[in-house]
Amino acid sequence: MKKKNSxxxxxxxxxxxxxxxxxxIYHGYKVExxxxxAIGLDRALxxxxxxxxxxxxxxxxxxxxICQAIREKDKEQPIIMLTAKSADEDIIQGLSLGADDYVAKPFSIAQLLLRIEAVLRRSGKSEIQTYTIQLNQERVIDLQNLLIRTQSGEVAFTRREIQVLEYLYQNSSRPVSREELLSEVWGYDPELSIETRTVDIHIAKIRRKIEMKAKDPQFLVTVRGAGYKLIFDIPNS
Incomplete structure (x- = not known):
């Protein structure tokens, strides 16, 4: 018998x-x-x-x-946050702490189930294939340790930000669309309509960490009508 996802x-x-x-339970999950x-954190840990x-x-x-405490112990634990607020700053805070996705209340059960299926489908594909991405002489992304090293110091990434960067690096010869990122990084079925701004928010967060000027990006650029492209001077070592 197939093991139920918990x-x-x-x-x-x-x-x-x-x-x-x-x-x-109706859809075959084991639920607690x-x-x-505080009780939730204790059970999660x-x-x-x-x-x-x-x-x-x-x-x-x-x-x-709770999300921050979980991430300090386990960077791989899939987490979806429910928020009664849909303001960008509230969503960004949850994603910045390492949540895989968010759903704003009131939410559609069908959309939530799609997000759950996508996160679970993706959770087994988190192995990093690339080790470093050298954007230029001063900026090196360390994918295994989830950080970027610059002359000013180190800045940490979330696991999902690293997955976005690695996918863009692996496909750096062309722009990558928002829909492709949702499919390949988040695991969403490309045939389904997913209502989320998570890609846009992650791109903005990554730019604030890797760019000298986030509003004038040099490394993670938008190709109008095509998607996002990662530009770097030196191949990874």
């Missing part, structure tokens, strides 16, 4: 957690629920889950702090 739901609204539990932030669904607003400990 999901931990950390959500304090009983109606939402109960509804999600019913839906996930924590309605308190002690248990083994294929995916964690993490609300932002929680009693005792918010979802951002």
């Amino acid at each position: 999901i931990l739901i950390v959500e304090d609204e009983a109606a939402i957690s109960a509804g999600l539990t019913d839906v996930f 629920v924590a309605e308190d932030g 002690k248990g083994r889950y294929d995916l964690i669904i993490l609300d932002v607003m929680l009693p005792s400990m918010n979802g951002y702090d």
Whole structure:
């Protein structure tokens, strides 16, 4: 018998957690629920889950702090954050802490299930094939250690940012479309319509880390009508 994927739901609204539990069980998932932030973190750190669904607003400990604590221990744990806010700064905060994706409340169950399937499908494909990307003499991206080294010091990346950079590097001879990144990096089915700005937000975050001027990018450029292209002076060693 095929092993069921396990999901931990950390959500304090009983109606939402109960509804999600019913839906996930119906779709063949094994589900656990924590309605308190500190309890959710304890279970996340002690248990083994294929995916964690993490609300932002929680009693005792918010979802951002939980996400950060999980990432300090496990950079590979798949996490989707639920947020009642759709403002960019709230979404960016969750993604910056290492969440794989976000879903803004109120959300479509069908869209959430698509995101879950995509994250789970992608979670087994995180092995880094490239070790470094040298953008120029002063800027070297270390993919294994999830950081960029510059003359000013080191800046850390999230696992998803590194996956984006590696995919752009491997396909640096051409622009890569937003839809291709959603398919190849996030694992979304290219035949389905996914409502998310996660690619745009990740590109903006990466630019702030690798560029001298994020608003005038030299390394991660937009090719109008085609997508994104990574430009570097020196091949990786």
